[in-house]
Amino acid sequence: xxxxxxxxxxxxxxxxxxxxxxxxxxxxxxxxxxxxxxxxxxxxxxxxxxxxxxxxxxxxxxxxxxxxxxxxxxxxxxxxxxxxxxxxxxxxxxxxxxxxx
Numbered sequence: 001x002x003x004x005x006x007x008x009x010x011x012x013x014x015x016x017x018x019x020x021x022x023x024x025x026x027x028x029x030x031x032x033x034x035x036x037x038x039x040x041x042x043x044x045x046x047x048x049x050x051x052x053x054x055x056x057x058x059x060x061x062x063x064x065x066x067x068x069x070x071x072x073x074x075x076x077x078x079x080x081x082x083x084x085x086x087x088x089x090x091x092x093x094x095x096x097x098x099x100x101x
Contacts, residue, residue: 015067023078
């Protein structure tokens, strides 16, 4: 899972995050993926999302709200479709043995 899990902090402010603005703009989607991969700069939101990725992967977004699960699914699907090489890198970074597929 690529975007938002909620560890102990309350990140419900991201429940209504405008994810379509990112997934519909290849430049923005690439920018966020580069943030997540540590190869580019992060926005404040991107930094938060990046921190949550390991937990989201390991718990299948178990701490995500229902709205956040939808956002995560949208980002994953857009990344797989539009940036498959970035998806492979993200998956290898956070799920190298395929344990959480």
